[in-house]
Amino acid sequence: YITETNDLMVYYGDGPHSNSIYYNQCAPEVTCDRNAIYRTINGECNNLRNPLWGSSDTPYIRLLEAAYNDGDHEVRRQMDGSMLPRPRKIQLLLFLEKSRDFLDSNNYHLSQFGQWLTHDMSLLSPDFGGPKKCCDIPIEEINNNSPYQCQLVIEVPTNDPVHGCNGQTCMEFRRAMTAAHNFSCPVIPQTPMNQATSFIDSSQLYGHKLAKANSIRTFVGGRLITDIIDENEFCPLKKRNGSLLCNGRDNVGICFEAGDPRINQHFGITSYTIMFTRFHNIVTEMLEQINPHWSDEVLYQETRKFVGALNQIIAYQRYLPILLGKSYAKRYGLYLSEFKKTKYNPLLIPQLSVEFAGGAFRVPHNVVASLYNYIGKNYEILDSARLNEFMSFSDPLVKCSNLDNIVRGMTVTPGRYFAPSYNYLISNFMFHGHNTGDQDLLAVDIQRGRDVGVPPYIKIREWCGLPPIDSFEDLLNFLPFEDVETLRELYATVHDIDLLVGALLEPPVDGGTVGPTAQCILADVFYRTRFGDRFFCDVEDQPGSFSQEQLDTLRNLDLGHVICATTEMDEVPFDIFDPTMYSQMVKCQDILVKLDLSAWKEFP
Ligand code: HEM
Numbered sequence: 266y267i268t269e270t271n272d273l274m275v276y277y278g279d280g281p282h283s284n285s286i287y288y289n290q291c292a293p294e295v296t297c298d299r300n301a302i303y304r305t306i307n308g309e310c311n312n313l314r315n316p317l318w319g320s321s322d323t324p325y326i327r328l329l330e331a332a333y334n335d336g337d338h339e340v341r342r343q344m345d346g347s348m349l350p351r352p353r354k355i356q357l358l359l360f361l362e363k364s365r366d367f368l369d370s371n372n373y374h375l376s377q378f379g380q381w382l383t384h385d386m387s388l389l390s391p392d393f394g395g396p397k398k399c400c401d402i403p404i405e406e407i408n409n410n411s412p413y414q415c416q417l418v419i420e421v422p423t424n425d426p427v428h429g430c431n432g433q434t435c436m437e438f439r440r441a442m443t444a445a446h447n448f449s450c451p452v453i454p455q456t457p458m459n460q461a462t463s464f465i466d467s468s469q470l471y472g473h474k475l476a477k478a479n480s481i482r483t484f485v486g487g488r489l490i491t492d493i494i495d496e497n498e499f500c501p502l503k504k505r506n507g508s509l510l511c512n513g514r515d516n517v518g519i520c521f522e523a524g525d526p527r528i529n530q531h532f533g534i535t536s537y538t539i540m541f542t543r544f545h546n547i548v549t550e551m552l553e554q555i556n557p558h559w560s561d562e563v564l565y566q567e568t569r570k571f572v573g574a575l576n577q578i579i580a581y582q583r584y585l586p587i588l589l590g591k592s593y594a595k596r597y598g599l600y601l602s603e604f605k606k607t608k609y610n611p612l613l614i615p616q617l618s619v620e621f622a623g624g625a626f627r628v629p630h631n632v633v634a635s636l637y638n639y640i641g642k643n644y645e646i647l648d649s650a651r652l653n654e655f656m657s658f659s660d661p662l663v664k665c666s667n668l669d670n671i672v673r674g675m676t677v678t679p680g681r682y683f684a685p686s687y688n689y690l691i692s693n694f695m696f697h698g699h700n701t702g703d704q705d706l707l708a709v710d711i712q713r714g715r716d717v718g719v720p721p722y723i724k725i726r727e728w729c730g731l732p733p734i735d736s737f738e739d740l741l742n743f744l745p746f747e748d749v750e751t752l753r754e755l756y757a758t759v760h761d762i763d764l765l766v767g768a769l770l771e772p773p774v775d776g777g778t779v780g781p782t783a784q785c786i787l788a789d790v791f792y793r794t795r796f797g798d799r800f801f802c803d804v805e806d807q808p809g810s811f812s813q814e815q816l817d818t819l820r821n822l823d824l825g826h827v828i829c830a831t832t833e834m835d836e837v838p839f840d841i842f843d844p845t846m847y848s849q850m851v852k853c854q855d856i857l858v859k860l861d862l863s864a865w866k867e868f869p
């Protein structure tokens with residue numbers, strides 16, 4: 266089940282970790298229309314032999330055996346049988362002192378496009394059943410008999426330098442939904458379920474399931490539903506009550522609906538969803554002008570296909586080279602070429618791995634910056650906001666031109682340099698003001714890895730073919746002495762280190778922003794989501810493949826066109842990830858001429 270394509274290990278679907286039990290015993294029967302020219306909303310029938318591959322509500326695959334103490338769900342132990350170090354303790358000893366923000370040569374769109382892409386591919390949802398608040402259970406009473414959801418709440422030491430003085434002894438954490446617990450499929454060990462479509466198909470905008478997708482369509486002229494506030498178009502408003510993220514705060518008036526439930530998480534992701542919703546409606550109107558005979562359904566699907574392809578192009582042409590390094594991305598088939606189109610491989614399972622969603626793709630949390638600037642038309646700083654205080658709180662976005670000012674700020678402000686740490690605010694006060702209480706994203710990420718049975722760092726490094734590590738001393742080849750000493754203090758042996766901890770400490774690869782272990786796990790998934798996607802933008806000879814002319818149009822578009830078309834900004838950096846201080850600006854009116862859809866004109 267393993268072949269080598271340019272040295273990259275590719276697991277095929279009949280391998281031992283491909284969840285065949287789920288597909289054979291528990292998954293619904295699906296019949297596919299082989300001639301369908303559009304993707305289904307939930308991703309089914311992309312792979313015609315295994316119609317559920319890549320669709321929403323399917324299990325993540327594992328690259329390696331799950332690491333659980335009891336082979337099912339209990340958090341793994343260290344080699345000497347002792348408990349792993351507490352996640353918050355790891356944050357405090359190893360990372361917190363490095364949590365200041367240094368300026369990067371990329372702007373905020375690097376982190377924001379990254380999160381936007383994550384929400385397209387992965388929704389590893391916590392289980393919100395059981396007790397309302399896990400921290401209501403006294404922390405010393407938590408054990409294996411506690412409600413499943415609450416077994417891994419995060420303990421805050423009493424001498425915590427940040428929270429010790431305010432008396433917070435517990436941070437909320439809920440175990441992930443699994444096939445066995447939440448989808449009545451007896452998969453052992455516990456296997457988390459992906460509620461997103463793993464394909465890069467803009468399902469975070471349109472919905473990962475049909476009912477959601479339909480609920481945000483107007484069914485007129487291909488448009489998505491919007492609400493107008495002060496003459497500007499926003500995602501539709503919904504009631505706060507019952508909404509995952511808006512619910513937990515006082516004084517919140519605005520709560521948006523969109524394809525993905527995380528739209529209200531913070532104003533960066535909210536702004537992106539609003540921009541892409543506006544962009545959909547602009548494109549669909551342009552298509553209607555060119556093809557007045559097209560029905561609502563055709564307009565909607567053609568626009569969805571257009572937007573999905575554009576996001577793939579931004580991901581592979583613009584984002585991945587910065588993340589993984591351009592030469593590596595090219596070498597491993599992750600860069601699109603005009604001359605060599607993507608050849609679809611139906612044997613490749615287009616699922617995300619547990620190691621990716623529960624570990625490696627969280628490393629870029631290290632580029633999330635603490636402060637967001639509102640910047641005006643003349644580049645004056647109007648205001649700035651702490652990220653953590655505006656999580657689940659979109660109200661300020663809809664006032665005056667604030668969305669435009671935030672997006673301008675994200676464009677012209679250098680982002681956070683990829684340091685081996687998360688910023689101080691999300692390390693201590695994430696969701697500040699929310700009724701969950703303050704959280705530590707790094708501790709959550711470490712805990713999530715353990716929750717879903719991610720194997721330890723050294724094992725994964727080895728799987729990646731990196732030089733073997735047998736002792737803490739071996740780590741000195743690439744880690745600073747102090748970090749190795751702290752790791753030695755925290756963990757029983759070098760084989761016990763958590764994936765996220767090791768991957769975050771590794772110095773970045775040449776030309777990229779993540780270390781070699783994260784690079785390898787990310788490459789594995791982005792290879793699958795390209796070559797395992799029958800509707801990938803430049804796949805030829807499938808029903809619904811783009812014409813060469815259409816593809817040429819799409820390839821000339823970028824995130825900058827979306828920003829120009831949907832905000833009041835009248836110029837953007839030539840390279841959209843470069844903050845202006847490093848980059849030349851281009852006028853929106855000049856670049857928007859490229860948004861010319863004549864290649865879509867149909868001659869009846
Ligand atoms: C911009 C600010 C961001 C914030 C406030 C944020 C916050 C969060 C939170 C609260 C979670 C849930 C953690 C859990 O319960 O396990 C999460 C998950 C995750 N984040 Fe972020 N994140 C941000 C940006 C990013 C970026 C830039 C990336 C990567 C490029 C990223 C990748 C992920 C991934 C892969 C997950 C797991 C998602 C899933 O499968 O459900 N995030 N993030």
Ligand SMILES: [Ca+2]
Nearest residue numbers: 385462464468
């Ligand atoms: Ca998707």
